[in-house]
Amino acid sequence: MPAGEGKSRVSLVECSDYDLPSVDTAIQQSFDNLGGLARFVKPGQTVLIKPNALLGASPEHAVTTHPAIISAVIKAVIKAGAAALVGDSPGNAYANAEKTMSETGIKAAAEAAGGKMVYFQTEGVARLKSPSGGTKLPLIPIARPVLDADAVINLAKLKTHGLTLYTGAIKNMFGSVPGFNKTLFHLNCQNPRDFAAAIVDVYELTKPELNIIDAVVGMEGRGPSGGAPRRLGVIIASADGVAADAVGSYLMGYEPLEIGTTALAYRRGLGEARLEKIEVVGGSLEAVRQADWRRPRNLSRLAQYLPPALFRFLAGLVSIRPVIDQSKCTRCRVCLKNCPAKTIHYDKERNKVEIDHSNCIYCFCCHELCPYKAIALKKSRLAKLLGL
Ligand code: SF4
Ligand code: SF4
Structure with a gap:
């Protein structure tokens, strides 16, 4: 919801581990807190589910979205009468995406739940005009499955990040830029301010219908891959990815506007970042917050x-x-x-x-x-x- 149009709603549901029945219940509760999955997914639609599959690490390393969350969302999407595709592009442009998805446990979980895997590297891209008129990267390559889907559900992981301080909903959509195209971002946007602008461009072009952040176990310290797993014990969900990130970053000890991508997306009117304007349902921020998460080393x-x-x-x-x-x-x-x-x-x-x-x-x-x-x-x- 754009800034100034009333309160964005963020669901906060307790989920202490990745036991499948507990996760299924917590995901259902998240949908209920937001008015039901039917608000976001209609029968007959094709839904693209976008996890964080940065690299082929097994779930206990907390680098990637946990397979149990992916499984629960796929089952709910299918129950709502839609088809579920699951796709991402690993950070390593040379990686075998199918192998990476197997190593994370995502492929097995997705297929067991009735979803179909898609690999962004091989599905083609559309080069879209930067919505902010970015001069560093005027054209943004986005994987076709993200653009072709009727709805996108963003399944992010709560982690620290060496370059952006934090990664959650907004940053997760950066995975819509497949393979070597990511290199363009780093080469053309070396200043983190430019990099954040390009990430927010990607988010704006791919804006998901629904954002879910796996914060059952997140990562502190040297994120997004070399840090230590840390249990927060919640699932965060919102139609507003900016609000979801404001809440996610606050829960790990940041002030939301400290995060460049959150602040910029808020200023562009892509969502709400002011906690006092966000309606949190299902749990209390202060009861969950762990303000002492170790931050990444960065400039x-x-x-x-x-x-x-x-x-x-x-x-x-x-x-x-x-x-x-x-x-x-x-x-x-x-x-x-x-x-x-x-x-x-x-x-x-x-x-x-x-x-x-x-x-x-x-x-x-x-x-x-x-x-x-x-x-x-x-x-x-x-x-x-x-x-x-
Ligand atoms: S530093 Fe890491 S990524 Fe680079 S060659 Fe050695 S093991 Fe491989
Ligand atoms: S930090 Fe330096 S060495 Fe490492 S990938 Fe970036 S440019 Fe290369």
């Missing part, structure tokens, strides 16, 4: 106020750098293949994967995508002093 708070050249200069000074732990590195080369700046190399003679920091744009894609958590973000003393 975002500083970088979003600076021009790119100054940002890079300061990034060098305060030095938060991706560093490869050679003892953990398996030479799989996922980081090398996905580095937008092409600044990671494999030294055959020494059998080592190395980063040339002189060209690094600090997008932290390598840190995000390393399947072996072998890339740490190393802070200089100055960065620590600044509390970054």
Whole structure:
């Protein structure tokens, strides 16, 4: 609901674990709190369900939307008389999407529940005009299944994020940009402010009918893939993804407008971010909130106020750098293949994967995508002093 048009409603339902009957009940309660699934899904429609399937990690790592949530939503969609497609594109453009979906447990859960998998990399894209008139990325490539569906249900995961601080509903729709197209975003939008604008562009172009955030177990610290799982014990749902993110980020200790994507989406009128204007049903924010979630190490708070050249200069000074732990590195080369700046190399003679920091744009894609958590973000003393 656009800002200023009354209260957006966010459902908050307690769900302490991923036991299937408990999740089914909690998802049904979420729909009831929002006026019933029939408000969003009509008989005969095709519904695209968009989980967070960043990489092929098993559910207990809390990197991806839990299969039990996906299963519960598919069953409800089918019961409502619609067909359920499940699709995403992994962060690693070279990954086998089907294998990734199998490793996350999403494929098995989706098919057992009666859903059909679609893989964005192979379904084609439409290049749509940036709704904000973005000069950095005037055309945004969006996977066809997202655009062709009659309705989209966004199934996000509550996590910290090294570049955007937080990832929930808005950021999850970034997965609608398949494969190598994501590289364009990092190359053209190196300043987190520009990156947030491009993410909000994607959200605006794909705006889901319904947003559900899996916050049963989320991730704190080095999100979105290298952090630690942390139990919050709730499912957040709303037709308004901005309001869902305002609530999600608040529950993990942020103020909603601290999050660049939430603040920008609110300013663009895509939803409500002011907690006093959000109607929370089913639970109490203060009873659930855990304000001490560990935040990611990043430069975002500083970088979003600076021009790119100054940002890079300061990034060098305060030095938060991706560093490869050679003892953990398996030479799989996922980081090398996905580095937008092409600044990671494999030294055959020494059998080592190395980063040339002189060209690094600090997008932290390598840190995000390393399947072996072998890339740490190393802070200089100055960065620590600044509390970054
Ligand atoms: S750092 Fe990680 S992603 Fe890169 S080659 Fe090593 S194990 Fe693979
Ligand atoms: S080395 Fe890592 S942080 Fe630097 S540009 Fe490449 S992917 Fe981004």
